[in-house]
Amino acid sequence: MESLSRASIANPGTLSPTSSSASYFLFPRRFRLSNGFSSSSAFGNLRRIVSRGRVRAEIEKPNAPVIDFSDPEWRIKYQKDFELRFNIPHITDVFPDAKPIPSTFCLRMRYAVSHDYSHFSDEEWHGYINNNDRVLLKTINFASPNSAGAVCIDPDCTWVEQWVHRAGPREKIYFKPEEVKAAIVTCGGLCPGLNDVIRQVVITLEIYGVKSIVGIPFGYRGFSNSDLSEMPLSRKVVQNIHLSGGSLLGVSRGGPSVSDIVDRMQEKGINMIFVLGGNGTHAGANAIHEECRKRKLKVAVVGVPKTIDNDILLMDKTFGFDTAVEEAQRAINSAYIEAHSAYHGVGIVKLMGRHSGFIAMHASLASGQIDICLIPEVPFQLHGPHGVLTHLKYLIETKGSAVVCVAEGAGQNLLQKTNATDASGNMVLGDIGVHIQQETKKYFREIGVHADVKYIDPTYMIRACRANASDGILCAVLGQNAVHGAFAGYSGITVGICNTHYVYFPIPEVIAYPRPVDPNSRMWHRCLTSTGQPDFI
Secondary structure, three states, X not given: OHHXXXXXXXXXXXXXXXOOOOOOEOOOEEEEEOOOOOOEOOOOOOEEEEEOOEEEEEEOOOOOOEXXXXXXXXXXXXXXXXXXXXXXXXXXXXXXXXXXXXXXXXXXOOOOOOOOOOOOOOOOOOOOOOOOOXXXXXXXXXXXXXXXXXXXXXXXXXXXXXXXXXXXXXXXXXXXXXXXXXEEEEOOOOOOOHHHHHHHHHHHHHHHOOOEEXXXXXXXXXXXXXXXXXXXOOHHHHOOHHHOOOOOOOOOOOOOOHHHHHHHHHHXXXXXXXEEEOHHHHHHHHHHHHHHHHOOOOOEEEEEEXXXXXXXXXXXXXXXXXXXXXXXXXXXXXXXXXXXXXXXXXXXXXXXXXXXXXXXXXXXXXHOOOOEXXXXXXXXXXXXXXXXXXXXXXXXXXOOEEEEEEEOOOOHHHOOOOOOEOOOXXXXXXXXXXXXXXXXXXXXXXXXXXXXXXXXOOHHHHHOOOOOHHHHXXXXXXXXXXXXXXXXXXOOEEEEEEOOEEEEEEHHHHOOOOOOOOOOOHHHHHHHHHHXXXXXX
């Protein structure tokens, strides 16, 4: 499904070095490394600039206008632009005469509220969110661009408030539950928590009073394959699905064109669709939203970000990530035991992370057993006096064993490019874990030192797990808030957690590029403190 797998994902844009004359942009992210290496990251929008003793880099938002900081009103203009970009689309944008009705969601009632009588019992229920409620996007007021992890708008790190929409149930809704046919679709690869989200979406829809709920089998493909029938869903069907991993509906990559999907939605009478997936899936959801607007269809399209890599912009975390970090501990501990029990043992663990090294970083920090952590955002060399292999030799000589954790997207510059893509349009990566394993064996053999190298890749074991307690809570709240957003009349949005609060974002703002680990962040510094590794350049 080329039109969906690649649609609406913005070009990462070009980059410029940070210097005294550098321009600052509307949505900059700045990164600094304590080394002197220059390269491009795996996702192509992070450029590292050589300077003495460290590297500077920044990501610019595509097509963002340059701010004139000599203008005394630049802050006001910046805030207006931010509010415009983060204004979430609403049904009334296309149907200005659409009339809201009192919400059928009220937890004082045992069943969904009927409009034949008031939904207030003895007193007014104060469980609704005001449409003007906002959540602060950034909470740290950096005093200097040189502060660890600093994200600054201007060279002086001027504080500018940036507010986003708070998620939750509204007192007025724009869909009558009896007229709703809601669909749920899960796309991409497996991820812990998919069934949890499906379950909560169905349960919340039923509380609103929706009777017609279906699941689309095997991702977007289910809209076009005549052999695949939609699956009727109810609380009875989904009651215990969260006790198992995987997806009740199945997953797949690719699918039909946007136009064909919207055609099928019209034929089936679907006017509310919940899309669970990552950047590519959300690009497709946004394209569906735009096509529905173009056809003037009263349809709510709401995304729930599903990426085990935790690489969605602006969000604290995505569901499945905590479970992945927890399950990775088993693989790391196994690698440690193998390495520690062998004479000159080396354990290598490859974890998920195509563009972002969050799982490898957090799993390494959590385990306390990792000596070397390698992620896509931080370049490294295997060979040479400052390479990974030289440090492994030092660890073998001093500790007797070593454990390496590497993200799957790290070190791709060391491998031969395949130029192949999967059904979602993602580049097929070379296997950096196998490469390090082979190079480690070869290196120690050439220097005449015995090394017992063990390699573990737990990727598919982790993806198939059921969600842990932390992810279970996150999935429950995301699923509920997705339904609240749809009934409130919002479309072309995704729900996420930001500074511990749940919010709605316009989809284009979170899919511009994968969120990277900031190599100058405190979390990466903590990981380095734990591993004690040097720069491998």
